[in-house]
Amino acid sequence: MTATSNFGGERRPVGFVPLAWRNLLANKPRLLRSSGGIGFAVLLMLMQLGFERAFFNASLEVIRLLDGDIFLQRASKYRFATKDPFPRRDLEAARTVPGVVNAWPLYADWHHVFWQNPTNDKNFLVRIFAFDPDQPVLPLPKLEGSPKDLSDLDTGVVDRRARRFLGMDPQPSAAELNGSKIKIIGSFALGPDFENDGTVVIGDRTFAKLLPNSRGGPPDIELGVVRLTPGSDPTTVQQAITAAVPSDIAVLTKAQLLELERKFQADVSSAGPIFVMGTLVGFIVGLLISYQIIYTDVAEQQPQYATMKAMGYRTRYLVQVVLEQAVLSALAGWVPASLVAILLFRIVGEVALLPLHMTLELALVSLLLTVGMCLISAMLAVRRVISTDPAEVF
Amino acid sequence: MNFALAWRILTHDKGRTALAVAGVFLAIVLVFVQLGFFIAVPRGGMLLYDRIGFDLLVASTAYEYQVQPGEFPVSQLDRAKTAPEVALAAPLYFGSAKWRSGEDGKAPDVFVIGLNPQAQIFTSEDLNRQLAILDQADTALVDSATRPMFGPLTAGRVVEIDGDKLKIGGDYVLGTGFMGLGVILISAKNFGRLFPFRNLDQVNLGLIQLKPGVDPDRAAASLRKLLGTDVQIFTHPKLEAHETAYWTTRTSVGLLFGSGLIVSFIVGVMVVYQILATQVSRQLPQFATLKAVGYGDTFLSGTVITMALLIVLAGFFPALAAALGIYAVIRDETLLPVEMSGARIAAVFAATLAMAAASALLSMGSLRRADPADLFG
Numbered sequence: 001m002t003a004t005s006n007f008g009g010e011r012r013p014v015g016f017v018p019l020a021w022r023n024l025l026a027n028k029p030r031l032l033r034s035s036g037g038i039g040f041a042v043l044l045m046l047m048q049l050g051f052e053r054a055f056f057n058a059s060l061e062v063i064r065l066l067d068g069d070i071f072l073q074r075a076s077k078y079r080f081a082t083k084d085p086f087p088r089r090d091l092e093a094a095r096t097v098p099g100v101v102n103a104w105p106l107y108a109d110w111h112h113v114f115w116q117n118p119t120n121d122k123n124f125l126v127r128i129f130a131f132d133p134d135q136p137v138l139p140l141p142k143l144e145g146s147p148k149d150l151s152d153l154d155t156g157v158v159d160r161r162a163r164r165f166l167g168m169d170p171q172p173s174a175a176e177l178n179g180s181k182i183k184i185i186g187s188f189a190l191g192p193d194f195e196n197d198g199t200v201v202i203g204d205r206t207f208a209k210l211l212p213n214s215r216g217g218p219p220d221i222e223l224g225v226v227r228l229t230p231g232s233d234p235t236t237v238q239q240a241i242t243a244a245v246p247s248d249i250a251v252l253t254k255a256q257l258l259e260l261e262r263k264f265q266a267d268v269s270s271a272g273p274i275f276v277m278g279t280l281v282g283f284i285v286g287l288l289i290s291y292q293i294i295y296t297d298v299a300e301q302q303p304q305y306a307t308m309k310a311m312g313y314r315t316r317y318l319v320q321v322v323l324e325q326a327v328l329s330a331l332a333g334w335v336p337a338s339l340v341a342i343l344l345f346r347i348v349g350e351v352a353l354l355p356l357h358m359t360l361e362l363a364l365v366s367l368l369l370t371v372g373m374c375l376i377s378a379m380l381a382v383r384r385v386i387s388t389d390p391a392e393v394f
Numbered sequence: 395m396n397f398a399l400a401w402r403i404l405t406h407d408k409g410r411t412a413l414a415v416a417g418v419f420l421a422i423v424l425v426f427v428q429l430g431f432f433i434a435v436p437r438g439g440m441l442l443y444d445r446i447g448f449d450l451l452v453a454s455t456a457y458e459y460q461v462q463p464g465e466f467p468v469s470q471l472d473r474a475k476t477a478p479e480v481a482l483a484a485p486l487y488f489g490s491a492k493w494r495s496g497e498d499g500k501a502p503d504v505f506v507i508g509l510n511p512q513a514q515i516f517t518s519e520d521l522n523r524q525l526a527i528l529d530q531a532d533t534a535l536v537d538s539a540t541r542p543m544f545g546p547l548t549a550g551r552v553v554e555i556d557g558d559k560l561k562i563g564g565d566y567v568l569g570t571g572f573m574g575l576g577v578i579l580i581s582a583k584n585f586g587r588l589f590p591f592r593n594l595d596q597v598n599l600g601l602i603q604l605k606p607g608v609d610p611d612r613a614a615a616s617l618r619k620l621l622g623t624d625v626q627i628f629t630h631p632k633l634e635a636h637e638t639a640y641w642t643t644r645t646s647v648g649l650l651f652g653s654g655l656i657v658s659f660i661v662g663v664m665v666v667y668q669i670l671a672t673q674v675s676r677q678l679p680q681f682a683t684l685k686a687v688g689y690g691d692t693f694l695s696g697t698v699i700t701m702a703l704l705i706v707l708a709g710f711f712p713a714l715a716a717a718l719g720i721y722a723v724i725r726d727e728t729l730l731p732v733e734m735s736g737a738r739i740a741a742v743f744a745a746t747l748a749m750a751a752a753s754a755l756l757s758m759g760s761l762r763r764a765d766p767a768d769l770f771g
Contacts, residue, residue, distance in 0.1 A: 029760070030675075040664045041664075076492075076499055076500050077501070084501055124458070125458075163644070274427075288413050288416055288417040289417065289664065289665060292669065352650070
């Protein structure tokens, strides 16, 4: 059937892309204009998407770094960055559960420790993390210095990427935390998030001295980091730990811990909707610009399209050419925009100390949006080709 | 003549002009929104200050911003009261506590403001009247913008805060700003009970109301002499400048919305330029003819500029209307004080005109190619 229907006079298109490609290149100034127009719309989308991801990633960064399989925290803890610790004995209960290799504490504080900038003696609130230096449950990115040295009392490592006004970069040799002298023995590169300007990591003994437990004894634990024996089933062990600890302790996998934080950020912060709206505007503006470009082009080429129709090319083929050209225009806008975005992300990321990165996901999402927006415009503009009547040309 | 020609070109191809106007409309809306946030974020940080009636604010030298104010001895406020200019000097205590009666067993952090219920410090008379209830033991007023995760805010509900039980005496309308997800007001006395480790001789902020007719700048200068260098004294404009600088330069807010602002502006330029350039190249033979019959380059450029102006003006006013609507939605959703002001309208209008000028300049290039000789080429 198909063979016979193809028989009568219909020409198969020879090349695949060349016609669309030539159309695109025919008018160089217009190409420049179109990739500029589409490119800026893409850049707007990329920036908004990039900011949105940076916002969420900054708050998730520390959780991602944690070196463990199962985590224990107070069930009433509604987000990661809030102090709501639990007693040490609850973590010890988890340690005895079969399948658990070990369970170590992470101590933290977000609102009670002030760092004195050694260059100007000004005090600023910082985020504090602490652990047993022999059990570094929070591996620090690009750490220079040995975490073992944190076992000495009154030592700490600081964040090179903390906000500049804290004076942590270059790393000072000593500083003050809540008025007591701390020797700085190294630094790491973590970066601030939207609430914390900088981070100091200290050993558990220093933490106990800095923020003593009001009830006496060792400080309460912010997060219990549990490692499982290889091959054990996390769900089974998770259930066993839940049964072994009091009901006011939540036992979570890393995915659940991340999800809790993501959900909190999405519910409470207005960042999500703000950036989604920016992306949407970029998309619609891009749609308008690409429609304008493709429509003009189709209109100008109308006699040529009519001629091709008269020669026997099917409407389908002509539509295909227009769509291909739309995809090419999309690429012509997307490629430079992505390159500019990579550069902008680097600059803004360094200045604002935000984790702004051009990830594969971001590249793919923006590429899909760009191609989608150009294809929609092409489909709207192509009606003109369909209506092309060979007779009108003459 | 310029106008007539521009009008004819634009109305000749209505669909295309509509597209251009729609594009400019969106770009301007986005400029409004980014600018709205750029300004609303510092305003959110000023929320409490904006709703309290005071002439001068006394703060510790360690004062960073509203939520990180540092503390100073209450004796400084007592000394301030002796100054002849001062009508009232009232302390404010800030604290953070765990609201252990949240939804789903969660314990969100609540921002606690301790004050003297006798001092009628708020600009809202309703709220000042409500303060009397705080004299009761362990009773709090809850900000109505406190998030749903805190559970119902009904008067009479007893909630657990840190280890203590507090009764909700009612709710008031002020806004939580950047103080936290929930805010309560309690008396200084109850504040001391809730935070037993806090020494009430150390206050976080001091509000000063001056006697009628006293110039705040002068009073600030004489109080500085009286109180010494252990504390700093802000007048309203100084405080606003300080808080705005904190939010725009210390946090990433400035950079985030600032860069969004610039990109939206450029997108607007691109949209108008796109339309102008297409129109110019489509009308190139006609422009060349005009040139041939004696119209100068100035006239042709004038026409392009007029076209650009017409497009952006047609986009601006609907964008302003839409922005007002969007601001209302953002106010409801984010609880930030995003408000339209005359200055902001003027600034965006100026940016809009600049958009027209930039895009017109860019399209001049194609116009110069209008060569009468080409007509018969």
